[in-house]
Amino acid sequence: MGIMTIDGRRVEFTDEKNVLSIIRKAGIDIPTLCYHSELSTFGACRLCTVEDDRGRMFASCSEEPRDGMVIYTNSGRIKKYRKLIVELLLAAHCRDCTTCVKSGNCNLQELAHRFGITRVRFDNTREERELDMSSPSIVRDPNKCILCGNCVRACDELQGINVLGFAFRGTDAMVMPAFNKKIAETNCVGCGQCRVFCPTGAISIHMNVDEVWDALADPNVRVIAQVAPAVRVAVGDAFGLTKGKSVMGKIVNVLHRMGFDEVYDTTFSADLTVMEESAEFLKRIESGERLPIMTSCCPAWVKFVCDQYPEYKTNLSTARSPEGMLSAVAKEWFRDPEKSGGKRTVMVSFMPCTAKKIEINRPNSYTKGEKDTDYVITTTELISMIKTTGIDFASLDAEASDVPFGLGSGGGVLFGVTGGVTEAVLRRLVPNDKAALEMVANCGVRGDEPIKEFTIPYNGMDVNICVVSGLANAHTVLAKVRSGEANYHLIEVMACRRGCIMGGGQPRRAGDRTKAARTRGLYNADQAAMIKRPNDNPMIQSLYDGFLKGKEHELLHNDGY
Numbered sequence: 378m379g380i381m382t383i384d385g386r387r388v389e390f391t392d393e394k395n396v397l398s399i400i401r402k403a404g405i406d407i408p409t410l411c412y413h414s415e416l417s418t419f420g421a422c423r424l425c426t427v428e429d430d431r432g433r434m435f436a437s438c439s440e441e442p443r444d445g446m447v448i449y450t451n452s453g454r455i456k457k458y459r460k461l462i463v464e465l466l467l468a469a470h471c472r473d474c475t476t477c478v479k480s481g482n483c484n485l486q487e488l489a490h491r492f493g494i495t496r497v498r499f500d501n502t503r504e505e506r507e508l509d510m511s512s513p514s515i516v517r518d519p520n521k522c523i524l525c526g527n528c529v530r531a532c533d534e535l536q537g538i539n540v541l542g543f544a545f546r547g548t549d550a551m552v553m554p555a556f557n558k559k560i561a562e563t564n565c566v567g568c569g570q571c572r573v574f575c576p577t578g579a580i581s582i583h584m585n586v587d588e589v590w591d592a593l594a595d596p597n598v599r600v601i602a603q604v605a606p607a608v609r610v611a612v613g614d615a616f617g618l619t620k621g622k623s624v625m626g627k628i629v630n631v632l633h634r635m636g637f638d639e640v641y642d643t644t645f646s647a648d649l650t651v652m653e654e655s656a657e658f659l660k661r662i663e664s665g666e667r668l669p670i671m672t673s674c675c676p677a678w679v680k681f682v683c684d685q686y687p688e689y690k691t692n693l694s695t696a697r698s699p700e701g702m703l704s705a706v707a708k709e710w711f712r713d714p715e716k717s718g719g720k721r722t723v724m725v726s727f728m729p730c731t732a733k734k735i736e737i738n739r740p741n742s743y744t745k746g747e748k749d750t751d752y753v754i755t756t757t758e759l760i761s762m763i764k765t766t767g768i769d770f771a772s773l774d775a776e777a778s779d780v781p782f783g784l785g786s787g788g789g790v791l792f793g794v795t796g797g798v799t800e801a802v803l804r805r806l807v808p809n810d811k812a813a814l815e816m817v818a819n820c821g822v823r824g825d826e827p828i829k830e831f832t833i834p835y836n837g838m839d840v841n842i843c844v845v846s847g848l849a850n851a852h853t854v855l856a857k858v859r860s861g862e863a864n865y866h867l868i869e870v871m872a873c874r875r876g877c878i879m880g881g882g883q884p885r886r887a888g889d890r891t892k893a894a895r896t897r898g899l900y901n902a903d904q905a906a907m908i909k910r911p912n913d914n915p916m917i918q919s920l921y922d923g924f925l926k927g928k929e930h931e932l933l934h935n936d937g938y
């Protein structure tokens with residue numbers, strides 16, 4: 378343990394990795410733009426610069442703490458220095474803040490207010506660059522980039538994709554894909570983690586809100602919504618509600634008031650996914666073919682395999698994602714003239730994920746030549762839509778999802794967290810009693826660890842399972858599988874660390890407490906659910922016994938990637 382003096386106060390420290398962590402521990406909010414605890418230290422923005430008792434100024438994010446240090450975080454020199462940095466960043470930055478998608482939620486904008494910058498003394502001499510709107514998932518605006526490098530490190534260190542990098546030097550420096558390609562021309566998987574870590578509007582969600590409003594205004598269209606598990610534990614944050622608390626009932630209410638004809642729950646089709654994926658899993662276990670089976674719910678993971686590990690494409694489950702299943706089933710349901718009422722059906726999915734915007738355009742996301750899901754709206758876009766209506770979301774009463782696709786099990790809710798798909802599949806394979814369900818919950822499937830490996834007994838054999846979150850960790854696991862070092866029967870991968878609760882379409886700012894609250898919110902929703910296992914869901918059984926007969930493969934599976 379050491380002692381440091383910060384602004385005249387003695388502060389103890391132990392194993393903090395840098396001076397910045399100790400300053401924040403002392404309750405002082407040091408500004409940063411390029412520092413993030415989940416990324417490597419870059420030291421580019423210099424906003425965290427402090428001064429010691431000898432007058433030396435240094436970036437606190439890259440300085441190791443030493444016993445006896447005397448630090449000043451807000452001296453006259455430091456205040457002028459920080460203000461100048463922000464002013465210079467603004468000088469080389471697009472200033473259309475009133476119409477910027479990040480306005481009101483932009484770190485640079487907040488710092489300008491914080492340091493009292495009401496005008497910029499310097500001209501912007503940078504050449505205006507074209508927006509890259511080639512990806513259905515994200516939009517790149519080079520004119521708003523501040524060269525913090527967060528997107529570069531997120532794409533490399535968290536995801537192992539390496540799509541973005543620095544080009545040129547000095548005042549000509551830029552962040553771009555290699556050879557300045559369009560994002561859609563690269564191996565980008567659309568996960569949106571670059572957008573999550575971007576402090577400005579340089580990378581944002583490719584929005585589809587206007588198209589949805591147009592569909593809602595068309596009297597000849599039946600607009601159907603489905604809401605993913607992770608969305609319900611993130612929307613409430615924006616309206617002053619308890620972090621992580623499920624607000625599914627309020628979401629159903631507000632969507633009805635917006636004009637959606639039906640609002641379904643994606644946990645229903647998560648149950649369908651478990652039924653199909655677990656059956657496929659058992660068949661492969663019996664035959665010993667195409668093992669390990671790999672989950673197919675996460676579209677960024679599926680694209681990652683197709684792009685970088687094509688030899689494992691046949692290992693991916695042929696089961697569609699829950700979103701794909703529900704859209705295909707709902708559209709088939711309303712093909713019946715008696716149900717359609719002469720209206721065209723438009724499916725809108727509310728997802729925590731930007732990669733879903735790519736998934737819906739894949740050829741295997743079409744049924745009978747028709748696109749299953751017409752639009753994907755992220756959680757962030759949903760919040761924007763609610764604010765546009767002026768409806769007081771916090772005061773809304775809860776409403777139930779519509780039938781016949783509105784009831785899901787607790788296992789379906791867990792799809793929003795890492796390990797949730799595996800836990801739901803395992804519940805399908807064990808007896809419906811409290812002891813068995815607790816055994817599954819405690820077998821090693823839960824927790825935030827990026828790679829979880831465990832073994833469970835089933836029918837006299839040991840089943841080896843690996844649960845992964847973060848595509849860089851998927852690289853590690855697949856390298857072990859390829860070399861023969863690891864032998865798994867089932868691999869679950871979520872592209873985003875901690876699963877869908879931290880998807881690229883979720884509200885951007887989420888600290889450790891928010892992440893934990895979202896996870897806890899989904900586990901609480903599971904605990905409150907009367908139905909724990911998908912195979913005990915009466916609506917699922919009714920669907921299989923009637924409407925789905927003879928259509929299971931067409932609506933619930935695809936024929937390859």
